[in-house]
Each structure stands twice: as structure tokens, then as C-alpha cells.
Amino acid sequence: NAGVTQTPKFQVLKTGQSMTLQCAQDMNHEYMSWYRQDPGMGLRLIHYSVGAGITDQGEVPNGYNVSRSTTEDFPLRLLSAAPSQTSVYFCASSPAGIPSTDTQYFGPGTRLTVL
Amino acid sequence: AQKVTQAQTEISVVEKEDVTLDCVYETRDTTYYLFWYKQPPSGELVFLIRRNSFDEQNEISGRYSWNFQKSTSSFNFTITASQVVDSAVYFCALSEKNTGGFKTIFGAGTRLFVKA
Numbered sequence: 001n002a003g004v005t006q007t008p009k010f011q012v013l014k015t016g017q018s019m020t021l022q023c024a025q026d027m028n029h030e031y032m033s034w035y036r037q038d039p040g041m042g043l044r045l046i047h048y049s050v051g052a053g054i055t056d057q058g059e060v061p062n063g064y065n066v067s068r069s070t071t072e073d074f075p076l077r078l079l080s081a082a083p084s085q086t087s088v089y090f091c092a093s094s095p096a097g098i099p100s101t102d103t104q105y106f107g108p109g110t111r112l113t114v115l
Numbered sequence: 116a117q118k119v120t121q122a123q124t125e126i127s128v129v130e131k132e133d134v135t136l137d138c139v140y141e142t143r144d145t146t147y148y149l150f151w152y153k154q155p156p157s158g159e160l161v162f163l164i165r166r167n168s169f170d171e172q173n174e175i176s177g178r179y180s181w182n183f184q185k186s187t188s189s190f191n192f193t194i195t196a197s198q199v200v201d202s203a204v205y206f207c208a209l210s211e212k213n214t215g216g217f218k219t220i221f222g223a224g225t226r227l228f229v230k231a
Contacts, residue, residue, distance in 0.1 A: 033219070040124070042206055043221040058218070090160065103150075104219060106160040 002026050006091050006107035013081040013114045021076040021110050023091030031094045032074040033058070033104070034066065036087040043090060049074055081114045088112070117142055119209050121222035128197050129230050136192045136225045138207030144168075148210040149183065149190045154224070155203040163205075166190065197229045 007022045025032065033048035035058075045058030049068040063085060065077040074093075078085060088111050092104040118141040128134045140149065151163040164174065166183050174181045178195045194201055204226045210219040 035221070040223060042119075042121075042223040043208075045219065048218065059220070088158070092160075103162055103165050105162070106152075108159055 004091055004093050004105050004107035006089075006110050008110060009108065010111050011113070013078075013112065015082060015114060017081050018077070018079050019081065021078075021089055021091075021112070023074045023076065023107060024072050025074075025091075025093040025105070026072065027093060027095075027105065028071060029093035029095050029105075030071065031104075032068065033092050034064070034074070034076045035090045035092065036060065036085075037090060037109075038087050046076065046089075078112075081112075083114045086112060086114045117209055117211055117218070117220040119207055119220055119222035121205075121207055121225050123225045124223070125226045125228065127228040127230065130199060131196050133193060133195050134197050134227065134229075136194075136205050136207075136227070138190045138192065138222060140188050140190065140207070140209045142188075142209060142211050144211040146212060150206075150208040150210065150219070151181065151190075151192050152206045152208065152221075153203045154206065160206075163192075194227075197227075199229050199231050202227055202229045 004025045030051045034046040035043040037043050044060045046064050047058055047066040049055045052068050052071050055066050055068055068074050088109050090109050091107040094104040120139045147168045149166045153161045171183050180193045182191045204224045206224045207222040208219050
């Protein structure tokens, strides 16, 4: 199993540009989520999904869109990038809905810089 | 509402010292899960432990131990005889049930420096 994969690893955008951060998992996990990590603020939940076709907002959803058309993929879209979105983005998955196994597996992260 | 507080921003110790990382949480749920993750300088997040709210038994894994106390809403992490390889940022996290799944909130993290 590859686990949770994220692409790209690094990205530089100009203000106003759009892009999609890709996240895929091959563990057949129902639950997937996106976090951003900023210095001194830990990880903050952006959006999450409890299964294909179902998404919900986390703590900091503004400026980001998500969709979940398949179990495997959970892309994060920045429609109009802003410097405040400069961060490291982590995707995670877990077999949610099964409390005994609610352990999240994290991808390697995408470091995004918005100029 | 969920909240996780890691009051210690940075801790610096000398190798072989014991160190405790504090975590205090807030939740209204009776069913929840607590986690610790390690983020070494390489940047990936490594799962260390998960506890559910009904199991207050402390746990020991090698040099790592965890003290879960519901009475004080704390889930502290102790590293015994610290090593340089323990240098990392450690995150405490809280998961509680939400619309069809579990929503996880992280603390701000504690950066641990272990000097040789």
C-alpha cells in the first residue's frame, strides 16, 4: 500500500491564481480530511469527508473547496490564492465511523507559497 | 466546543533527562478519542497513541508513557531518558463524533529539543 499520497510536494503561486492539491489513499478509508499547518498554530481542519459524495467544513474552510467523487481521492481547490494561504497542507485518511480504529494516517504534506 | 491546549511552546532538555509534555482538552461529548502525534524535522506526522474516553488506564510503550486523567481533562505524555532522536514537534489531538464521522482538533504543538 502506498498509504496517503499528496501532490505536489512544493508549489509557488501568485495571488489570484487557482490550483488543486491532490490527495489519494489506497486503504479504502471512508474518512478523509485536509489540514493546514502554520507556525505556532498546530494543524487546523479545513474540510473533511465521511465518504464519497459527502463533505463538510472544518475550522478554517474559507477560500477552499473540496469534492469527493471517489473513495480514493479528495482534492483541495484554491480558487483564488491569497498570501494568507501560504502554509503546509496535510491530507489524512481514517476508517471513520468505526470508533475502535479511528486513527488518522497522514500524507507527506504540500508546502504552498503564495506571493 | 472542542479545544486542545498545549501550553508549552518549546521545551529544551539534555539527553537522558525525563520530560513531560502537557495536554489539556475541552469537550462536551462523553465519547471521544485523544491522540499524540510526532512531527520530526523531516515534516511527516507520525501517530504515537490513541486513547478513548472510557479507558483511563495509563499506557507505557518503551520510553514513552501517557497519563490520561478525565478529572483534570489532561492527557500528558512523558518521555523517559530522552534521546536526541526525540527532538520533534509533538501534537496532542482530540476527536469527537460529528456528522457521520469523527472530527479531530489539534493542539498548537510542543517543540522538544533534546541536546546531546
